[in-house]
Amino acid sequence: MAVRGTWKETAAVCVIAAAVALHLLPASIARAIDSPGVPPTTPAPATDLRVADKPLDAGRALKVSFARSPEDSAGRGRIVRYELFRKGPGDTAFAKIKSFAANQRTDRFAFEDGGLRPGRPYAYEVRALTPDGAAALGPASDPVAPTRQWFFTNKVNTLVATIIFIALILGFIHVARRGRELFVRRIAGLDAIDEAVGRCTEMGKPTLYIPGISTISDVATIASLNILGQVAKRIATYQSRIVVPNRDPIVFPVTQDIVKTAFTEAGYPNNYNKDDVYFVTNDQFAYAAAVCGMMTREKPGANLLLGMFYAESLILAETGNAVGAIQIAGTDAVSQLPFFVTACDYTILGEELYAASAYISREPSLLGSLKGQDAYKLIVIILIVIGVASATLGVLAHGQPYDWLRALLRVRGAGG
Amino acid sequence: MKTQVPLLICAIVGGFMAVQYFIPAMVPAYDRINDYLQIVYAFSIVLGVASVVQRHGKRMGDRHKDWPYSLAAIASMVVMLLAGFIGGRDRGSLFQNLFTAVLLPVQATMFALLAFFLASAAFRAFRTRSLDATVLLIAAVIVMIGRLDDGASLGIPKLASWINNAPNLVSKRAILIGVGLGMASTALKVVLGIERSYLGSGRD
Numbered sequence: 001m002a003v004r005g006t007w008k009e010t011a012a013v014c015v016i017a018a019a020v021a022l023h024l025l026p027a028s029i030a031r032a033i034d035s036p037g038v039p040p041t042t043p044a045p046a047t048d049l050r051v052a053d054k055p056l057d058a059g060r061a062l063k064v065s066f067a068r069s070p071e072d073s074a075g076r077g078r079i080v081r082y083e084l085f086r087k088g089p090g091d092t093a094f095a096k097i098k099s100f101a102a103n104q105r106t107d108r109f110a111f112e113d114g115g116l117r118p119g120r121p122y123a124y125e126v127r128a129l130t131p132d133g134a135a136a137l138g139p140a141s142d143p144v145a146p147t148r149q150w151f152f153t154n155k156v157n158t159l160v161a162t163i164i165f166i167a168l169i170l171g172f173i174h175v176a177r178r179g180r181e182l183f184v185r186r187i188a189g190l191d192a193i194d195e196a197v198g199r200c201t202e203m204g205k206p207t208l209y210i211p212g213i214s215t216i217s218d219v220a221t222i223a224s225l226n227i228l229g230q231v232a233k234r235i236a237t238y239q240s241r242i243v244v245p246n247r248d249p250i251v252f253p254v255t256q257d258i259v260k261t262a263f264t265e266a267g268y269p270n271n272y273n274k275d276d277v278y279f280v281t282n283d284q285f286a287y288a289a290a291v292c293g294m295m296t297r298e299k300p301g302a303n304l305l306l307g308m309f310y311a312e313s314l315i316l317a318e319t320g321n322a323v324g325a326i327q328i329a330g331t332d333a334v335s336q337l338p339f340f341v342t343a344c345d346y347t348i349l350g351e352e353l354y355a356a357s358a359y360i361s362r363e364p365s366l367l368g369s370l371k372g373q374d375a376y377k378l379i380v381i382i383l384i385v386i387g388v389a390s391a392t393l394g395v396l397a398h399g400q401p402y403d404w405l406r407a408l409l410r411v412r413g414a415g416g
Numbered sequence: 417m418k419t420q421v422p423l424l425i426c427a428i429v430g431g432f433m434a435v436q437y438f439i440p441a442m443v444p445a446y447d448r449i450n451d452y453l454q455i456v457y458a459f460s461i462v463l464g465v466a467s468v469v470q471r472h473g474k475r476m477g478d479r480h481k482d483w484p485y486s487l488a489a490i491a492s493m494v495v496m497l498l499a500g501f502i503g504g505r506d507r508g509s510l511f512q513n514l515f516t517a518v519l520l521p522v523q524a525t526m527f528a529l530l531a532f533f534l535a536s537a538a539f540r541a542f543r544t545r546s547l548d549a550t551v552l553l554i555a556a557v558i559v560m561i562g563r564l565d566d567g568a569s570l571g572i573p574k575l576a577s578w579i580n581n582a583p584n585l586v587s588k589r590a591i592l593i594g595v596g597l598g599m600a601s602t603a604l605k606v607v608l609g610i611e612r613s614y615l616g617s618g619r620d
Contacts, residue, residue, distance in 0.1 A: 058441045149440045159438055165597075169604055217453070219599040222606060222614065229613035249464035250457060258614060278471045279464035285526035297482060311530060318533040332595040334588050342541040350591040354598030357613050365610050373601045380593060 043078050044070045045138035046126040048108075052144065059118030059148030065110040069128045069136065072102050081129045084111060087140070089120040094140070118148045164379070169372035176368030184370060189328050189346035190359045193304065196326040197234050200301035206241040206276070207231075208300040210316065211255055212307020212331070213247040213287060219354075220332050221251060224307035225258060226357035227330075231304065232259045236266030244277040245294065247287045252279040288312035292319040305329040305344070306353065309336045317343035330356065423609045430607030468493065555579055 046066045054061040064084060072079035079102045085094035100109045116122060121143030128136045176182055200207045209231060211224040228244070235242045242259060246252035256277045263272035280290045292315060295303070303320040305313070305327065313329075313336040320327045321343050329340035330348025340347045348356060351373075358366030429449070436442035472486035480486070499511040506512065542553045562576020605611035 056440050058443045060444065152438050152440055155438055162434075165600060166604060169601060173610065219602055223598075223602050226602075226611060226613035229615075246464075249460035252467060253460070253463055254614065261615075275471050275474065279467040281468075282461075282464070283523070285523045289522075289526050293485070311527065314533045314537060315526070315530060318537060332591075332598070334591050334595075337591070338541075339537060342537040351594035351598035354595075354602045357611060361613065366605065369601050369605055369610065373597050377594070377597055380597075 042134055043128055043130050043136045045136035046082055046109075046128050047138070049124065049126055049138060049141050051122070051124055051141045053147050054112060056149050056152055056154065057146075059146045060116050061112055061114040062116060062122060062144055062146050063110065063112055064124050064141075065108050066126050066138070067108050068102070072128065077102075078130045079128045080131050082109060083127045083129065085125045085127065086113065087123045087125075089117070089122075094123075094125055116146050119145050121145045165372075165376050168375045169369050172370075172372035172375065173365045173368035176364040176371070179364075182364075182367045182371050184355075184359060184367060187348065187352050187355065187359055189330060189348040189352065190356050192326070192328055192346045193231060193360070194234065196302035196304070196328060197231065197238060197240065199326055200235075201238040201240040203301045205301035206243045206298060207235055207302045207304065208291075208295065208320075208325070209242055209244045209304045210291065210307070211244065211246065211251060212305075212309055213284060213312065214308035215248050216250045216254065218308050220308040221248075223354045223356065224330075225251070225254060227304075227306050227353075227360065228255060229258050229262060230357060230360040232262035233266055236263040236268050236271060239268060239271055241271075241273070242276060243294070243298070243300065245280045245287070245291050246278065247280060247282055247284075249279055249282060252277075284310065284312055288315045291316060295319050295323050295325070299323050300325050302326045302328070303344075305331075305340070306348065306356070307331065309333055309340075314339040314343060320344075419612065419615045422615060423612065427607055427609060430603065434607070465493075 046069050048067040050065050052063050053059075054063050066082070066084075069077070069079045071077045081102055082100040083096050084098040084100070086097045087094045097113065098111050100111075113122070113124075122145070123140050123143045125140040126138045128138070172182075197207055209228060211228060212218070212221050214221050216222070232242055244255045244259060246255055256274070259277050260269075260272050260274075263269055280287050295316075296319065300320075300323075303316075303325045305316060305320075306329070309316075309331050310333070313331070313333075317327060317329060317340055327344035328346045328348070329344040330353040331337060331340065332350050332353055334350070337347065337349060355370050355373075358370050432442075432449075433446070436446045469490065472490050474480075475486040476483045476490070496511065496514060499509070499514055503509040503511055538556075541549070542556060543549060558572060559576045559579055562573040562579075602611065606614075
């Protein structure tokens with residue numbers, strides 16, 4: 001449809017168009033000036049840069065922290081990222097070591113700069129970045145040198161407790177060596193070892209000794225190796241056979257040497273069979289499968305499962321139970337103890353595993369250490385009773401009078 | 417000499433480990449010694465593999481009644497070794513395929529056997545032969561029902577939580593305190609050379 005109108009209407013439209021054009025022109029010009037090619041405005045830098053030595057360390061770390069730029073509001077402002085730079089001894093310029101996204105829920109960004117050299121000064125600076133690439137570099141910090149500390153001041157209570165413990169152990173060992181008779185209560189599981197070894201000898205079956213599946217770094221493994229020395233000597237004396245399958249390749253040569261030494265000392269070095277002490281695999285369930293297979297085929301007269309065990313404990317113990325072996329198990333893994341109690345004839349609970357070597361050998365110095373341990377346990381029990389009483393009184397009195405005790409007994413890690 | 421040298425090494429390293437716990441400046445040395453353990457472990461693997469080959473090789477050579485098992489063990493080890501050396505261990509390699517399609521299912525199967533062993537062990541444990549077993553049975557039933565929604569109206573979940581958090585936890589902690597002291601005592605005896613059963617008699 002054709003547009004119809006008079007010349008007056010046409011002129012009016014032209015005037016309105018001209019007015020609109022004149023109104024919009026300055027804004028267009030301004031936008032053109034802001035277009036690419038013109039650098040963006042610099043944002044405000046991060047603030048309050050702080051550098052401090054990390055306390056209680058080997059002088060290898062500094063703690064660096066800084067606050068947001070005033071133009072940053074948890075990632076919703078102009079700043080999208082912060083970059084931390086460091087200049088160390090011998091460096092000619094600052095180098096970037098860490099980047100932080102601005103959209104984090106924190107008022108201060110913190111970083112622990114590790115791997116530094118003790119006593120050497122390090123300076124830091126922070127750069128704030130906008131999405132369009134504009135950057136603001138804040139002032140560099142004063143150089144700070146990490147310092148090395150020579151004592152964990154937060155471990156004084158642990159040190160005192162350790163000294164008391166060592167003194168008690170050594171004191172009781174001294175008493176035992178002077179010939180004083182020390183009473184040690186009966187441990188049924190350890191008494192049964194003799195019975196189990198004797199049964200194997202009579203039946204002409206081997207004794208299976210499993211030293212746990214943990215590494216040599218585990219104290220339970222060391223305790224197990226101490227028991228192995230005593231047990232292997234008895235078996236050697238009875239001219240019976242011991243089989244020791246190993247899961248850890250470091251424990252393996254140690255067990256081999258222990259058994260060989262035991263047979264030699266018992267006067268039957270020729271009875272030692274190198275193939276009876278062997279490495280199976282370091283895979284947990286493959287080890288369990290191999291040992292279960294061995295139990296099923298060779299049907300040992302007794303199974304001694306002593307050391308650290310994990311999920312395979314019940315698989316081993318139930319298989320041993322099924323083949324009719326006398327089973328004596330001992331571990332300090334609290335979660336595995338119920339399985340052993342259920343499936344084995346005798347269970348050596350927790351600390352009894354560590355007492356076993358002393359109990360079997362009856363050597364005075366080892367028995368003395370057991371008594372020292374008991375004396376220290378008495379101190380712990382007294383402290384627990386005081387703590388419970390203090391806490392109860394605190395609740396009744398609506399106060400916290402046991403805080404001092406809690407602080408006294410608090411154990412802290414390396415980091416404090 | 418055979419025992420004196422190991423005892424001396426043990427005393428020095430053990431003493432260092434005890435002292436470093438209280439001295440921040442010695443922490444880097446502690447980390448380095450832990451790294452050495454990895455190196456020792458790598459070498460010990462060679463000993464382990466040698467033991468496996470020697471034992472199973474001898475069984476095969478002697479035509480031991482279980483020699484087919486030995487053959488399977490050696491063959492598996494050789495195949496995995498060759499697959500790793502020749503084809504690498506990247507995703508999609510023969511080594512990875514053998515690992516995911518054979519080894520993992522076999523491991524899972526062994527682990528799954530635990531369910532059956534748990535059932536048979538639980539059956540034995542819960543037979544009410546004594547007062548202790550009866551208490552155990554009642555506690556176990558309460559804890560198991562406490563895990564179900566149906567028991568909520570009877571307040572059983574609260575009772576189950578109490579059993580777990582009070583008598584159970586107290587017993588665990590008592591055992592753990594004893595274990596901690598036993599560990600410390602054993603470590604001290606080994607470091608000081610008082611406990612030397614792991615070296616045989618301790619006589620030269």
